[in-house]
Amino acid sequence: SPSNNASACDVVVVGAGFAGLYQVHRLTKAGYKVRAFDKAPGVGGTWYWNRYPGARCDIESLTYSYSFDSDLQREWKWPQRYAEQPDILRYIEHVADRFDLRKHYSFGTSVESAVFDESAGRWKIRTSSGEEVSTQFFVMATGCLSKPLEPKFKGLEQFKGERYFTSRWPHEKVSFTGKRVGVIGTGSSSIQASPLIAKEAEKMFVFQRTPQFAIPAWNRAMSDEEMRSAQENYDEIRRLVRQSEVGIAYEGPTIGAKQADAEALEKQLDFAWKRGGYLMLASYPDLVTDLESNEIVSNWVKNKIRERIKDPKTADKLMPQYPMGAKRLCVDTNYFETFNRDNVTLVDLRESGIESFTAKGIRMEDGTEYELDAVVFATGFDAMTGALLAFDIKGRKGQSLRDKWQEGTKNYLGVTVSGFPNMFMITGPGSPSVLYNMVSSIEQNVDFVFDTIEHLRKNGYASIEAQEREENAWTKYVVWISKQTIYTKVKSWYTGGNVAGKPVGFMPYAGGGLTYFEYVRQVVEDGYRGFSLSA
Ligand code: NA7
16 A cells, blocks of 8 residues: 555545445455545445336346355345346445445545646545545546436426426435326436326326337246246356347347348247347347348337337327437336326427426427426436546646547547546446446456556556557547447437537447457456556
8 A cells, every 4th residue: 555644545436336336345355445435325326316216227137236246146136027226226235235335435425526646646536525535546437327417498497396307316205196297308217207107197298309119128026936046047147148249148049130031030029029128139139230130120129119009190209210229228117008098198399399498387389388297307318428527537737538538538448548547437438338238347347447456566567547549549449330330320328419519429339248358358468458557
């Protein structure tokens, strides 16, 4: 440990979600002195904040969970196939207690600035409590979907009704009974919340800008038998996840959808639909890379969606018009059926946009007025860079990350940035993260950061920094790969296109988890190729 000063440590970790907790665990177990911060009063990250009705993960819990501890994964029981928010939070809290991680954290404390002191070779971290911490390494484990997007609607301040954000839901139960509720947005959060809000509300209006693909979750309780069998076969489950492009435990056919004959195609898609969720996107290996194959499956899915909606005009409005998966696929329970209810109206913003909020509700550009007692904003996030740019990070020569990323998210391996020595991002832009299994992606990044810090220590280095040339090459490669996929065919939070003024590019690494893991492994094997290590 470099210093005995009370406000000095080896590593500062920001965030107490899946990523931060595991990073703190790995480092403290090896004896590093770690200070960790989260602005929330407790652990959980995403799963601390997103408490809206119906909030649950869209990847099956058996694989949306840590693999690093075999006792943990052998003992933990998931009550449902897709765990809901309280169960995921309970799991994260269990992990925090089991490995005694809370003591390293200052909760209710946000980091307000991080400045690299070149002469000392250390980071100075200032927090909202006024503390200044000096650290050798600095890890941003701040999440890909953690900075809520608050669209600026005209007249919003006049609105007298209740307002809720899915991403900052109150802890006490919200009742919509007898209320006229407006839901803005039709992403995953709205698709999960709307069916439950509709059951309570007197009337519900869903304001839709872009229709989305949603595949049934077929969520259900996990039987003891099923859970036991998974616990006994976890190695195989994790192996399947590692090998899958989208990070789920499924090994699909080896030919593309367009190569399949009609009968085999129907059988496979029917099977995928019945298993539900992300298996639909993994039903053929080329759906993300081949527009023709994607179209075959997208059309098949759209017919299935159509069957769920009674009114053909409403069905037309709910039909997505982009390749399935290009915006993050939603996984639903009764979403489309919700529009068959008498108390639910779909408001298509492509026909007429929102003109402004009024004291009583929402006025549309065509003059229509909706009187509302409550509005739920399910308007998404400033994804991937939002939390990284929420405060000023200053690297060498006083350069700020905000300036560096003005035209796009230059990075090396999605984990490091040239000019910012000893700083790491867990699942930053340039990593597979949101296009893969989030928890697996996190574990791989955290392990890489830990191994790198150990490598430096064991070999007498004090600092590691991505080389600019390699960073440029990697950044170009990430963009090039994205252009071979469906992801760049539509505006989404993957591209930054959902945030006004944000540079539009493509943030995650779209070449698949396995390819990425192998690439990083090679970099390490080649002696940290593309990095400068110094004493
Ligand atoms: P998303 O998926 O970004 O969805 C946000 C929704 O809100 C989406 O339908 C947006 O329409 C809509 N939106 C955003 N701003 C506006 C305005 N100004 N007016 C009307 N509609 C608007 O966020 P979620 O929270 O649902 O899900 C995020 C991820 O969490 C999800 O993908 C899972 O990985 C878990 P748009 O499509 O931009 O036209």
